[in-house]
Ligand code: GDP
């Protein structure tokens with residue numbers, strides 16, 4: 086058999102807001118909403134996307150603290166961001182080719198100096214500039230730190246992105262496939278989100294509704310740049326439970342919604358508009374054909 090060794094690793098994408106980090110992720114991971122997270126990871130870093138091929142898995146993470154200005158909280162965040170960066174296999178530092186090096190970039194660069202991992206300078210939005218300008222911007226950064234490599238790209242149009250991915254791939258160490266291959270295309274966050282909502286239902290109703298209560302995520306869509314729209318249905322087995330969940334004038338459902346929304350926002354790192362519905366479905370758990378329509382899979 087040919088060499089089938091699997092390679093995998095974590096890649097952090099950092100850079101000032103609006104340089105194009107999400108756009109690059111969406112291009113690499115290949116779907117519009119690259120929202121994805123692992124509950125256990127949310128305090129330190131967020132998984133933003135997973136790229137899987139038959140012999141490679143690249144997990145892209147965000148390290149929120151590295152972008153924050155100085156403050157007491159900022160200090161703590163920066164420390165955890167730095168320890169995260171010490172654990173990844175590569176760091177992509179992204180800049181906008183159309184903007185001069187500024188305080189925000191310097192803030193990050195200062196911190197990157199302490200990071201002993203290959204750091205790639207990714208100069209994005211080259212579609213917007215004249216090639217002369219590219220040399221100028223490269224000059225501004227060339228001695229900032231010792232770059233593993235420099236990639237001028239257009240995340241929007243795709244220029245040079247395959248080359249960047251190929252380089253990252255070739256540098257990944259042998260390792261396991263951390264996540265199922267279909268994870269990013271199958272909205273794995275659905276499960277975590279439904280669990281977060283279910284948890285609030287059980288907590289707030291003080292177990293007056295049974296554990297068999299299910300929450301099904303009907304849709305997750307990006308509403309606009311700032312917000313993700315999530316529709317979910319709480320499925321109960323008896324109509325007598327409906328009143329408990331909805332509460333007087335809808336007050337209970339509102340509380341469930343707002344507490345769940347806060348957790349989901351933390352999970353996804355985005356603003357969320359959460360729409361909750363309640364549906365009675367007797368013995369739903371026994372009806373396999375329904376399970377499929379509720380998005381449960383083996
Ligand atoms: P982030 O804040 O770093 O995640 O940046 P986004 O990915 O949200 O991008 C910010 C804006 O820059 C969006 O309007 C993108 O469409 C735009 N953008 C991202 N990459 C490129 C690029 O390569 N070329 C151009 N012209 N615009 C880009």
Ligand code: K
Nearest residue numbers: 102103107310
């Ligand atoms: K943005």
Ligand code: MG
Nearest residue numbers: 103106107108
């Ligand atoms: Mg973004």
